[in-house]
Amino acid sequence: MTKSLSKYSQQQTQVQSEKIYDTQCPFCSMQCQMQLIEQTIDTNKQYTARGIDHVTTKGRLCLKGMNAHQHVFHSERLTHPLLKRNGTFVRVSWEEALQYIGEQVTSIQHQRGHHALGVYGSASLTNEEAYLLGKFARVALKTKHIDYNGRYCMSAAATAATQTFGMDRGFTNTLSEIPHTRVMILAGTNIAECQPTMMPYFKEAKENGAFIIVIDPRQTLTAQMADLHLQVKPGTDAMLTNGILKIIIEEQLTNDSFIERRVSGFEAVKHYVTSLDLKEISKKTGVPIEQIRKTAIKFAKEETGMIFTARGVEQQTDGVATVKNLLNILISVGKVGKYGCGYAAITGQGNGQGAREHGQKADQLPGYRSIENEADRSFIANVWNIKKEELPRKGVSAYEMIKKIDKQDITGMLIFCSNPVVSSPNANFVKNALKKLKLFVVVDLFVSETAKLADVILPASSFLEDEGTMTNVEGRVTLRGAAKPCPEEVRHDWQIICDIAAVLGKSQFFSYQSAEDIFNELRRASQGGTADYFGITYERLRQGDGILWPCPKPGHSGTERLFETEFAHPDKKAKMFVIPNEPIVQKEQPTEQYPLFLTTGRVMSHYLTGVQTRKSPALLARHVESFMEIHPKTADKYKIEDRVLVKIESKRGSIIVRSVLSEAMRPDTVFVPMHWSGMQNVNHLVAADLDPLSKMPSFKVCAVRIKPILDNHVNELS
Known part of the structure; x- marks a missing residue:
């Protein structure tokens, strides 16, 4: 017995080696700084994640961050x-895979033209890879x-901010201002579940006496923190905000001097909202008038205030x-461009901000330039060393590309x-459309689920292996290190892009040796643009806590607060817009046949x-299957x-x-x-109706019916 315990103790302390990998969590937009500690005990490797102190995340990690490494080492x-x-699927060499892709691309281009090919990117890519994919x-x-x-994630907020302010950076100020x-x-x-390491900012604000208002059909963990929860009927958020704005204006709580100096469009908005019936708004939204009134007065009268939005209000037509x-409300009371005041779009994906700035969107070029603007086209063509006429014009949104695949306008x-296949609305249609592709x-x-339909699958590098910059929720550019080498034949996304370009005879445009090479070209491509990264370098990022763009020149400290003196429109003013109570694209409403909102x-x-998180045993164990939350009544x-x-x-479906x-x-x-x-993919149920401006699908509102079933009928019914 004593010998056995002694042997066990000796094994536990026999750490043969220890490696530490500095990295960032690959999941949400907080991009928490972290270290992964690898210990080798005998022949077994054990891993522990710990947060690193950082200006944004203060050394915090959530459940996902602590277990993110598990999918990297998964056997699949x-x-x-x-x-x-x-x-x-059979294993082939890189040479064979690339040759096949090159031949098929060339064949499609010859038969159907260049626009018969499509590219579908990701907001999980680094800035360098997002930039390179647009160029590719x-x-x-x-x-x-x-x-x-990101079209399914951030497009509505980005479009709204651009139209209102003249630019989109997610946060107009910084996280550090929230507590004050x-x-x-x-x-x-629902920050508590989607960005848990952001929650301490709000808890500190409450400790300092802040009043928090949550608008959500569910009493989420975030809503439980609120001082006032407006449990709005799904799909009526625009109407509710008209009610809030009506009270602000009629109670003469607007900041008239701010509006006169820095805002256009106010009079038209005033004329419209004052004509609305508050009782009707209350009835249709399900929010009592006294709650609408309290929201309006509280937000208008306090010295400082911020508005945060995310998918709940954005993923609608x-x-x-x-x-x-909501930005009309913010502007009407002058709460932007000063300390403790501003707008914050809570980006969902890890690089949701940076990925939309540098050319993955159908209508954009690097630096948040427009692909339809002649000056922007000339500038980027010069950086890329091509003729302006060779640059294509704008394409279509993510879901609209799927529709073009279905019609076989896109065949590769x-x-x-x-x-x-899982993330799109009307998911059955998407899956069937992708099956029609020739390449x-x-x-x-x-x-x-999408890769199963592919002709070729190429192995990507993970967050532990792939160096590059990411832009977090507040617009802070950080550098994610990559001390761990790629396993076996895995290549970085940027290398894969360059390899495919090479087999297409375009290697002269993609002759990079490192992620830093790409970033230096990105800097030049963004110079003078809305999202100006020119003054940011890897050297500067290695020495500090990241830099908030715009950063137009070397030595510039970055921009913590936007719009202090002017907005980004040519007239330097913010714009207010009349927002109808009823949307242009009508939302699906409950009927006798489908009586409930989903x-x-x-x-x-x-x-x-869940592709990555279901490969983490610690995360999978917490939610093995999907579920439906329903009121007991x-x-x-x-x-x-x-x-x-x-x-x-x-x-x-x-x-x-x-x-x-x-x-x-x-x-x-x-x-x-x-x-x-x-059979648990909720997007089988969701309609493919799109916001006319952002092309965001309406994930948050559809009509359904429900019924209990017996376990032994699952296969029959699915």
Whole structure:
């Protein structure tokens, strides 16, 4: 017994080596700085993650960050190229995979033209890779068809901020100002589960006496923190904000001097909202007049205030309009461009901000330049050493590319680190459309639901291996190190892009030796643009806590607060817009056949479509399957007990999930998270209606019906 214990103790202390990898969490937009500690005990490797002190994240890590490394070492990780032969993936060399891609691309271009090819990017890519992918599409493929999964995430907020302020940087100020802000409106954002390491900023604000207002159909963990929760009826957010604005104006709580000096469009907005009936707004939104009034007066009267938005209000057919109306509120009381005041779009994906700044969007060039602007086209053509006339014009949004694939206008597609088979609305249609492609190439860490349909799968590098810059939720550019080498035959995304360009005869445009080489070209491409990174260098990033853009020249300290003296429109003013109570694109409403609203969202332990987080045993164990949150009264009406299987149907399809009774829900609404695939993919139910301005799908509002089923009927019904 004593000998056994002694041997055990000796084994536990026999650490043969220790390595420390400095990196950043790959998941949400907080981009928490972290170290992964690798200890070798005998022949076994053990890993522990710990947060690093940083100006943004203060050494914090959430559940996902602490376990992010687990998917990197998973046995199903892709480590070599795969080529589909006779319906089965077989291992091939890089040379064979690249040759196949080159031949197929050339064939499609010859038969159907350059625009028969499409590229689908990701907001999980580094800035360097996002930039390079945009260049690859337009220079190597010469196609106008490129967009990315951020279209489903940040496009509504980005469009609204650009139209209102003249530019979009997510945060107009910094996280550090939140604790000193007196009143905050959190509209459709569940920070507690989606960005947990941001929550201490709000808790500190509450300790300092801040008043927090949450707008959400669910009583989320974030709403539980609030002083006032407006439990709005799904799809009526724009109408609710009109009610708030009406009270601010009619109670003469506007900042008239600010409006006169720095705002255009106010009179038209005033004329419209004062004509509205507040009782009707209250009835249609489900929010009592006294709560609307309290929100308006509290936000207007406090000295400082901020408004935060996320997918809850943005993923709708009037998402842009709703955000613009929230910005109408902000501007009307002059709470922008000064300490403790501003707007914050809570970016979802890790590089959701940077990925949309440098050329992945259908209508954009690096530096947030417009692909339709002649001066912008000339500038980028000069950086890329091509003729301006060779640059394609703007393409279409992510979902619209899928529709072009269905019509076979696009017959070849390259997808980088994204899973549209699960993440897109009307998911059955998307899957069937992708099956029609003549060439389908997917670059990823795992064989995702989308990758299963591919002709070629190429293995991508993970966050531990891939050096590059990321731009966090507040617009702070940071450098993610990569001390760990790639396993086996894995290559970096930027190397894969360069390799494909080479087999297409375009290597002279893609002759980079490192991520830093790409970043230095990105700096030049962004110079003078809205998102100006020119003054940022790897050397500067290695020495500090990151730099907030715009940073127009070397030595510039970055820009912590935007719009202190002027906005980014040519007249230097912010614009207010009349927002109709009813959206231009009508939202699906409950009917006798489909009597309930469905809304979607996230849970803390998973990320996006779950491809990475389900490879983490520690995260998977917390949420093995999807579920439907439902109010007990509604459950009783439909004879649904707690923790039973339920079939949910819309006009587009059906799914099977487990019920969770919760008084946090509105009785007319059910909630299902977005992280699961197959018969639990909630996007089988979601309509493909798009916001006319941002082309954001309406994930948050659709009509469904529900019924309990027996476990042994699952296969039959699915």
